[in-house]
Amino acid sequence: MTPKKTIERISLYRRIVGNLLLSGKKQAFSHEIAKLAGVKSSQIRHDFMFIGTNGRANAGYDLQELRGHIEGFLFGGDADNFCIVGVGNLGRAILAFFRARHKNIVIKAVFDKDPALKDRIIQGCRCYSIDDASEIIKKENINIGIIAVPVEQAKLVAQILVDGGIKSIVNFAPVPLNVRQGLFIENVDLTMYLEKAAFFSRNLSKLSEV
Amino acid sequence: MTPKKTIERISLYRRIVGNLLLSGKKQAFSHEIAKLAGVKSSQIRHDFMFIGTNGRANAGYDLQELRGHIEGFLFGGDADNFCIVGVGNLGRAILAFFRARHKNIVIKAVFDKDPALKDRIIQGCRCYSIDDASEIIKKENINIGIIAVPVEQAKLVAQILVDGGIKSIVNFAPVPLNVRQGLFIENVDLTMYLEKAAFFSRNLSKLSEV
């Protein structure tokens, strides 16, 4: 029911609000947040309807309070448990980044089929054999899987994750995994982003917005 | 004028068509491609209007020919020249991936501010000081920049790229760079994708589609 695009923006707002708080700001107006997010202020107010708003006319939003509302909406009670399948270049980069930083995104395990990686601790995270995925997913209560294996392995791995009980997948392999009932799949296609940027670098006039 | 979403899908179609050709298939119907892309067949036909179509009723699309049309639409005459700023975990992963693979995406240079990386050859690609960016961008005729520096450096780096003559930016730092006239910017926010997946793993019922 909540539009996916709105969820995406709310995730962004969370970081914007966090940065504003870090910079010492105590409150902000919808148009200030809009500027930082690159959207219209009416979009901000509209999106905020989903999270239970708490702004005050002429005083804007109390940022501390707003962050509480956003996080309450976006996150559950406990942190979300992730796993990464494929500890190659991309998998490692993601692991390094989120291990260090995020309290709501917890990477509980990584899986690879390379025997040399088995049981190694990478960035503080244990690497298991992909064959043990189902067991570990259940044991560690992992709900979200990140797929960073070569494209020809992606479908197979997705099936393994789903069989293990994963509810949600972020797939970086350049093959769209088809969605099924009771499953959320986000296909993140980096090649597409580069090609899109290349296209518009040559066809700026075809760009509607701005 | 061409919708951004359509460009995104056309990039995807290119890979799907490539895979079909690799698998030995010679032609395909819109509904077959649709299945693989996770869209409706009418979307396929609608999108194909932008690229100059060549399908035949009852025989579908000749894949060889279709690929030609897609690539003609998506790519210019020459390959596109990219640079990456920030050769950390993510920058290196991207470099490794696209260096190896793509003939239309050529990474001409990478930039970092770390003196230890200066003039080193990484994945066959020379690393320059960010201070020389403007010069190298012009010399190598680079049109697209990939930003993979820490978030607090992203705006600065974007300005350097734009000053150097870059037309198009793919930004991986989690701060939206605001778009200006005559510039294409794609903000790719990986944290957002993970948070979105986490949200829907807990709120599958709020998912409209499927």
Place this chain on the structure above:
DNA sequence: AGTAGATTGTTAAAAAATTAACGCTGTCAA
């Protein structure tokens, strides 16, 4: 106290994207 001005939450309008509809064309089997 009262008024001007600014910002919110919400509803309505507009714009954009997706999906369906349908005429037309080509294929194939009777």
Place this chain on the structure above:
DNA sequence: TTGACAGCGTTAATTTTTTAACAATCTACT
């Protein structure tokens, strides 16, 4: 040869998303 599909390209309808509008509310200043 003809008729019944099947699928394309295009246009129209529908749905979704974004943007604008505006009454209600609060602040601040006179």
